[in-house]
Amino acid sequence: MPFGLSKASVLGAAGSGGGSEGGTFEWIAGITVSDSTTNSITFSSMEATTYTELSIRWSLLAGTNPDNVELRINGNSSNDYYSNEWWTYNSSGSANGTSSAYELRTVWTAGSTSGYASPYAGIVNMSNVGGSNKYSVESLAYRSYDTSSTYGTFEYSTTLLNPSAGNYAISSLTLKTSSQYFTSGDTFQLFGAKSSSS
Amino acid sequence: MAANNWIPIESLSGASANYSFTNIPSGYKSLILKGSVQSATGTFMQICSMQCNSDTGTNYGYAEFGYRENTTTLRTGMWDGGDGGYLCQIGGSYLGDWLSHVEIHIFGYDNTDRYTQWVGTCSTGAGAQGYNSTAFYSGYWENTSVVTQLDTVNMNPDADSRLTLYGRK
Numbered sequence: 330m331p332f333g334l335s336k337a338s339v340l341g342a343a344g345s346g347g348g349s350e351g352g353t354f355e356w357i358a359g360i361t362v363s364d365s366t367t368n369s370i371t372f373s374s375m376e377a378t379t380y381t382e383l384s385i386r387w388s389l390l391a392g393t394n395p396d397n398v399e400l401r402i403n404g405n406s407s408n409d410y411y412s413n414e415w416w417t418y419n420s421s422g423s424a425n426g427t428s429s430a431y432e433l434r435t436v437w438t439a440g441s442t443s444g445y446a447s448p449y450a451g452i453v454n455m456s457n458v459g460g461s462n463k464y465s466v467e468s469l470a471y472r473s474y475d476t477s478s479t480y481g482t483f484e485y486s487t488t489l490l491n492p493s494a495g496n497y498a499i500s501s502l503t504l505k506t507s508s509q510y511f512t513s514g515d516t517f518q519l520f521g522a523k524s525s526s527s
Numbered sequence: 528m529a530a531n532n533w534i535p536i537e538s539l540s541g542a543s544a545n546y547s548f549t550n551i552p553s554g555y556k557s558l559i560l561k562g563s564v565q566s567a568t569g570t571f572m573q574i575c576s577m578q579c580n581s582d583t584g585t586n587y588g589y590a591e592f593g594y595r596e597n598t599t600t601l602r603t604g605m606w607d608g609g610d611g612g613y614l615c616q617i618g619g620s621y622l623g624d625w626l627s628h629v630e631i632h633i634f635g636y637d638n639t640d641r642y643t644q645w646v647g648t649c650s651t652g653a654g655a656q657g658y659n660s661t662a663f664y665s666g667y668w669e670n671t672s673v674v675t676q677l678d679t680v681n682m683n684p685d686a687d688s689r690l691t692l693y694g695r696k
Binding site: 353354381382410411412413414415424425426428454455456457460462463464465466467469485486487488489492493522523524525526 | 532533534535538561562563593594597598599601622623624625626627628630648650651652653657659660661687689691693
């Protein structure tokens, strides 16, 4: 084994088809919007000592007016986000990078006049959030094209907090709108995976 | 009942030339390689590949789509006949303390009817037109043998890196 390389766990190595049946991809917490005045939800406990991998799966309906769904780490609203994003909408696409944003834009939501447009769905992925290093947060978001909104979109974005600053262990994560509100029934679910079964 | 669950097979961390996942058991629907990695190699960005069962021959293909190194050039590379299938692009030591998120799903690894294939994402935040990755990477091994070992290539993970291999039930 090379110097410095540690094996945290070795399971099922005898070719038994998986060893322990104990799964480690688990639901941690969920938030479902129940009113028309919520514009931000926060997972305030990442349970970093238990889970090395975290994933948020979300689904929401766009309101009448177009908006952005944005992500903030540790409630940080300073211009500390080092971000990149690329996206498609209908037949167009573009990319952008910035080191002075106040959050990460995960997706632009086209408005919908009927309220029955295709929902948006997204995944946010993180690793080792309790560590003292600067870890990139990944976001994938989608919406199928529909004739109500006349938009379909896909967006892949990534951010990390200013690497030249101090310790940025991720202790909370917020998903928010830019200027509108979430819709009642919008749901956000946090999952975690352990790197060992112990 | 552990249906559709992730079972940790092996977690490797710390500085090393590469990570080698050995004695991988058969019986999972798929494998998932996931974690945070930064290369100790003196580069801004480092492209990493993966080899199966220690096969170092030119028996791999790959495809990539997305942005890496900067957000001004869309990468749409593909190749067949390489000595490793693309795994990810991660930051190098020039970036400092700046780990990338990697998640790769591996299919058909114990199915002798088909080649082993993998696909996933690699994400590295960056500023302005700086070095970054927001890209889909994929690779495959042109061999139907059961895969029992996966080795990263050109990764040179630093002391803060970790990758965990999961089996999915």
